[in-house]
Amino acid sequence: MTASSAALAALSGLGFGLSLIVAIGAQNAFVLRQGVRGQHVLPVIAVCALSDIVLIAAGVAGFGTVVEAMPAIVTVARYAGAAFLLGYAVLAVRRAMSSSALIADAAGASVAVGASVLTCLALTWLNPHVYLDTVVLLGSFASTYASPDRWFLAAGAMVASVVWFLALGYGARRLGPLFERPAAWRVLDSLIAAIMFALAIGLVVS
Structure with a gap:
């Protein structure tokens, strides 16, 4: 292992990690909504980033072969x-149609941190694409690198996850003035509902 090969592996992991994370999905939609509300942003980001770190480490350590050998795990998920x-998605539709919910969102009504964390955990760990993309796909990519370098690749992917969720969660707060109007929340919740419905249907028919 050389310094140049380690740096190249880390950069590859950074780019590969971003390609997997930066996409419209349930997890990102939830982080975006929490960021716009400005509520429990750090705990939600921590759940997302730490979950990715665990999954990335598992993939690089070779647990992708376990997932591939036990397809029932992916089926259940x-x-x-x-x-x-x-x-x-149904909850998002109800929020979009409820004037009281829209006013509460515009006013920044608080939701318990525990409920936000549990929702984030479910959106993360009940998503089979997490296992297929992060554990299997990234793990397979990492296996093409020598043993020392593959962990630099893993570190790069982990950094990508942390940077992305920090940028998404705290960057969304800049949209706060826009969401002082209930109509903006109706649009956001409608988009989130559409994303959740599409993802749910995709999981069933895939």
Whole structure:
């Protein structure tokens, strides 16, 4: 292992990690909403980033072969995740249609930190794409590197996750003035509902 090969592996991990994370999905939509509300942003970011770190480490350590050998794990996560996403989509629709909910959102009504963390955990760990992308795909990519370098690749992917969620969560706060109007919350919740419904259907039919 040389310094140049380690740096190249880390940069590859950074780019590969961002390519997997920077996409419209349930987790990112939830982080965005929490960021706009300015509530429990750091705990939510911590859950997302720490979950990714654990999954990335598992993939690089070789647990992707375990997931591939036990497809039942992915199947269970697929249907449980679809059910949860459908439930969350229904809640988003109800928020979009409820004037009281919109006014509460515009006023920044607080939600318990525990509820936010549990929702984030469910959106993360009940998503089978997390296991297929982070554990299997990234793990397979890392296996093409020599043993020392693959952990630099893992470190790069972990940094990508932390940077992305920090940017998404705290960057969304700049949209705060826009969401002082209930109509803006109606649009956001409608988009979130559409994303959740599409993801849930995709999980079932995939």
